[in-house]
Amino acid sequence: MKISTTLRVRVERWPMIWPERKELLESLRDPTIIEFNQRRWREIIRRRRPWVFSADAAKASWSREGRSEELKEWLGRLEIIDESMTPHANDVVNAIEHAAPKSQIEDVVLALEHRQLRRTQILEDMITHLREERGWDLTKLEGNLQQRYTEVSRIQEMDATLGKIEENIYEVISIFDNESSINLLEKAKLAQRMEDSNRLDELQQQTEDMSSDYNKRLLEITKWLENLSTRGLHITAPDNPQPSDLLELEKRVEGVEKNAKKLADAWVRLDELLNLFPEHAGTAVALQGQVERIEQVEELLSLLEEYRDEREQRSRSRLASWKEAGFMVKALESLLENAPRSGWLAIDEHAKKIQVCKEILATIDTIDVSYSGIEDVNEWRRLLSRVEVNNDDYDTIRDGIAKQLRRNRWHREKLDESRIAMATIWPANTNPFHLSLAEYEEHIINLQSGQGTSSFNIDSREDRLMLATMAELDMWRQDGWDVSMLDALAERDHVELWVQLPAIRTAVSEYAKLKERLERLPLGRDKNLLNEVRDNSAKPDQLARLSESIPEMAKHLAALPENNDISPTLFSPSPPQVFAKLHPLKPILIPVVEISEPSEIIEESSDIESNIDYRNMEHLTSTNSNNTSDSTWISVREKVGGPLDDSPRDVRVQRLVRLIDILRPSEGKIDGDALALLRRLEAVGDELLKWTVQRLERRHCPSDGNLLDASKRLAAKFDEIPGPGFDLPRQLDTVNLPRTDDLQAIMNEVKLLEKTTYLPLAGSKDAVKALS
Numbered sequence: 001m002k003i004s005t006t007l008r009v010r011v012e013r014w015p016m017i018w019p020e021r022k023e024l025l026e027s028l029r030d031p032t033i034i035e036f037n038q039r040r041w042r043e044i045i046r047r048r049r050p051w052v053f054s055a056d057a058a059k060a061s062w063s064r065e066g067r068s069e070e071l072k073e074w075l076g077r078l079e080i081i082d083e084s085m086t087p088h089a090n091d092v093v094n095a096i097e098h099a100a101p102k103s104q105i106e107d108v109v110l111a112l113e114h115r116q117l118r119r120t121q122i123l124e125d126m127i128t129h130l131r132e133e134r135g136w137d138l139t140k141l142e143g144n145l146q147q148r149y150t151e152v153s154r155i156q157e158m159d160a161t162l163g164k165i166e167e168n169i170y171e172v173i174s175i176f177d178n179e180s181s182i183n184l185l186e187k188a189k190l191a192q193r194m195e196d197s198n199r200l201d202e203l204q205q206q207t208e209d210m211s212s213d214y215n216k217r218l219l220e221i222t223k224w225l226e227n228l229s230t231r232g233l234h235i236t237a238p239d240n241p242q243p244s245d246l247l248e249l250e251k252r253v254e255g256v257e258k259n260a261k262k263l264a265d266a267w268v269r270l271d272e273l274l275n276l277f278p279e280h281a282g283t284a285v286a287l288q289g290q291v292e293r294i295e296q297v298e299e300l301l302s303l304l305e306e307y308r309d310e311r312e313q314r315s316r317s318r319l320a321s322w323k324e325a326g327f328m329v330k331a332l333e334s335l336l337e338n339a340p341r342s343g344w345l346a347i348d349e350h351a352k353k354i355q356v357c358k359e360i361l362a363t364i365d366t367i368d369v370s371y372s373g374i375e376d377v378n379e380w381r382r383l384l385s386r387v388e389v390n391n392d393d394y395d396t397i398r399d400g401i402a403k404q405l406r407r408n409r410w411h412r413e414k415l416d417e418s419r420i421a422m423a424t425i426w427p428a429n430t431n432p433f434h435l436s437l438a439e440y441e442e443h444i445i446n447l448q449s450g451q452g453t454s455s456f457n458i459d460s461r462e463d464r465l466m467l468a469t470m471a472e473l474d475m476w477r478q479d480g481w482d483v484s485m486l487d488a489l490a491e492r493d494h495v496e497l498w499v500q501l502p503a504i505r506t507a508v509s510e511y512a513k514l515k516e517r518l519e520r521l522p523l524g525r526d527k528n529l530l531n532e533v534r535d536n537s538a539k540p541d542q543l544a545r546l547s548e549s550i551p552e553m554a555k556h557l558a559a560l561p562e563n564n565d566i567s568p569t570l571f572s573p574s575p576p577q578v579f580a581k582l583h584p585l586k587p588i589l590i591p592v593v594e595i596s597e598p599s600e601i602i603e604e605s606s607d608i609e610s611n612i613d614y615r616n617m618e619h620l621t622s623t624n625s626n627n628t629s630d631s632t633w634i635s636v637r638e639k640v641g642g643p644l645d646d647s648p649r650d651v652r653v654q655r656l657v658r659l660i661d662i663l664r665p666s667e668g669k670i671d672g673d674a675l676a677l678l679r680r681l682e683a684v685g686d687e688l689l690k691w692t693v694q695r696l697e698r699r700h701c702p703s704d705g706n707l708l709d710a711s712k713r714l715a716a717k718f719d720e721i722p723g724p725g726f727d728l729p730r731q732l733d734t735v736n737l738p739r740t741d742d743l744q745a746i747m748n749e750v751k752l753l754e755k756t757t758y759l760p761l762a763g764s765k766d767a768v769k770a771l772s
Contacts, residue, residue: 004031050086051078054096061099071096074105084146085116119145126152134159135192154197161200162192168207175243176214184210214246221249232289233260259294266294266301273304276311276341280304312340315347322354327385350387356478357384360397363474366467370438371411373404398475405472411437412468418444433466466494469501476508479573482538489541500541507543514547515570521550524566525557538571632675633665636682641708646732649711650692654733655753656685657708662740673743677750684750684757691757 008028024040027033055062055075062071078092091108094100100108123145130136130152136159141151165188174181184207191199222241228234235256241249267288274281280300287297315336319329332350336343361384369377380397383389415437419426425447426432432440469490473483486504489497507514518537523530533553536542637660644657663670663678670678685707692710693703699717703710715730738745 082145172211366471370436523568525560641706648715648730651729653711
């Protein structure tokens, strides 16, 4: 019991943090196992306080030297040494065993204490860093210095893992997906508070996988954008997508691909429609490849399909109505089937002509052909029903109608004279105006022969004379005359109209002379008078009054100040635009710059000899000849036009320009043969200009400008309204031409160009093919 009590006292002095203290105190309650407890105590002391046994062994030595109290002091001082420092306490143990001098023991103990202090300070710094800067609680920090070091090392390993997690989150994940980064940070903080290393390892692996996945997806989305660009597709996205763009772009991938497919399908249909409606090509080009504007593309597609269906239905309806009216439309039907746009344009163009033809047919239907003219009328109907009806046919028909109306008028006038002579026997109930010419003729013949008149049902018939009058007014109306007053007069008092018609016919037939007289007047001096004359000149019933008022207008205008800024333009009768005559070809005047030098008047004197140096005459003649050659070539070249570009135009025009450029004078000199060829090319240019202008005017296109401009305009028009026969060559002329010194070869080229130029205005154009 005594040994057990003594041992208990020693154990109770141990530090509370020693786990063996509590265990051994419990064991000491049983005195029967004192030997085990002693052995256990010695093991613990040997491991934790090795100098205690050294002190017991050297106790006698210390006592002989009278240093027992000093030994107790050293042992008490060593109690503060942490057990983890025992591996470093060999010097202290040796000093105690050999009862080393106090100073020596002081040094080794002090060194051990300093070593422990440094380790403790380092540990405290590590703990402070982990707690204050890294946020670790260090809830399991207990035990000796070594155990605490071990715990801190464990925390540091977890902190390194946490650092990698935070690095992945802040440097990668957060710039891709801020919401996911916040979620991961919260999970990492929770694992930190729990000091769960396994959870931190899982989070580290998760963040690394997410970082790698985000980078891989960013690369894929970049390649996807490049693929879109390669396919000609465009979306609102950066050329080089940043991590912050990834999630937004990934959300759009499915929709963009879906719209891209819809865009491709729509563009296939739209491409065909743009051939029909090239005026919408600009809008389509602006939408080409714009995936995000698929709705606008579909709207454009729907709009063009509606236009196509509308144009197709309108064209078909027109053709059906024209066919029902007796017009031959087979050529237009074929054109509409094979080339819809050309068919639409041709039908629209022909619709104006059909309208005029219908008006002419309505006029023809009112003509009395009971006596004669039925063959001509049938021929006119046949001509008007053709698609190819042209201005020559119109002139022929119009002249024929005018002749037939005159012939009928004269015939009826003769019959009226005969009727008046037989007024006493003419049936009172028979109105001659309701009789056709054949019936009228038969009545007259029967009355003259005494056979009596045939009975005709004329109660519901129209007035033949009135129909002829309206037909005549219609002919004037088609020429552009304003016959509104005559129409009103016909409704109000047709007899008065018949009385005025002879004088009106004469005035209309002599309008050209009246127009010439009026244009000689300076009408620009009085704008009001000019407007009045311009309006009245288009009214047949006002022509006689205009003619009579010329002296009075001349007197009025003579008293007014001059005004040359306004040139009077009066009415000129012309057929409908679709049958308008081509304007006559007018010469193109090339201005020549003249240099006028002041002349000096010199009095002749027989005593003064002339100072002219006749030796310089030959030089002057040569210089003038060179200047003439240059000016001739420049005049011909400027007449044709400016420099030749790559625009499509008649290949003959291109060949003409190239040949003229070959004949350009070298150093201002050109021989007679080359000059003759230049003159022939000038004539060719005039003929080509005439040919081009005629075809432009037939297509109602402006015909002004030089040959190059006109030919370029005609080539563009041919694409919309092609001419009959083969397609005129309009490709770039790349044929090799002779050298400038080979006049014979140049002459052959000029002959070939002349052969392809001097062609009839209608008919075969096979010769033109030879040039291309």
